[in-house]
């Protein structure tokens with residue numbers, strides 16, 4: 381994986397596992413929002429999706445996703461642009477997203493290894509919700525009736541808030557999986573700050589990542 385693209389991590393795999401096991405992918409029109417390496421979209425195609433469209437704002441990610449789809453023999457249309465561009469191609473039966481969601485306090489002294497991926501792939505404002513808020517508020521517009529949204533993010537970016545926003549937008553919601561994982565390099569670098577602002581109990585170095593399923597009636 382090029383250093384300027386988010387390398388697939390546990391959140392990527394958890395989203396893939398949940399979506400694949402849900403049985404919703406075969407013959408579905410799928411959107412993969414914030415595709416990065418394309419790993420989620422490629423998995424959707426492999427699971428029998430009728431069509432897959434993937435979106436990312438980063439040209440390096442788009443190049444990598446196209447290359448990875450070609451190597452996998454997967455038919456994935458990869459678009460350069462924000463996730464909101466999906467509205468041009470919808471509605472979709474299934475929308476998948478592993479967006480940037482890590483709270484970010486903009487500290488120039490912070491040392492995060494490049495293997496974590498580019499900052500654009502994980503930084504999401506002071507509360508981790510710069511993408512999550514608009515995504516949860518408007519994703520129903522991308523879904524066909526009966527469509528399903530699968531979203532992965534951390535406990536540190538407001539699981540209840542995502543659920544409330546999705547419900548307010550007319551979807552039924554469920555946290556379908558929770559997994560506790562050790563902090564990666566970004567959360568490790570931010571642990572002292574998170575402790576200072578009392579978002580993290582002193583000494584804890586694990587986080588729960590969740591996959592939310594939201595269904596449109």
Ligand SMILES: C[S@@+](CC[C@H](N)C(=O)[O-])C[C@H]1O[C@@H](n2cnc3c(N)ncnc32)[C@H](O)[C@@H]1O
Nearest residue numbers: 386388392414415416436437438462463478501
């Ligand atoms: C956490 S990575 C996820 C990559 C991949 N989906 C995975 O699961 O491994 C988030 C990706 O979102 C992209 N991104 C950031 N802001 C975006 C936006 N507004 N619209 C679309 N993509 C965005 C980043 O470039 C990055 O590739």
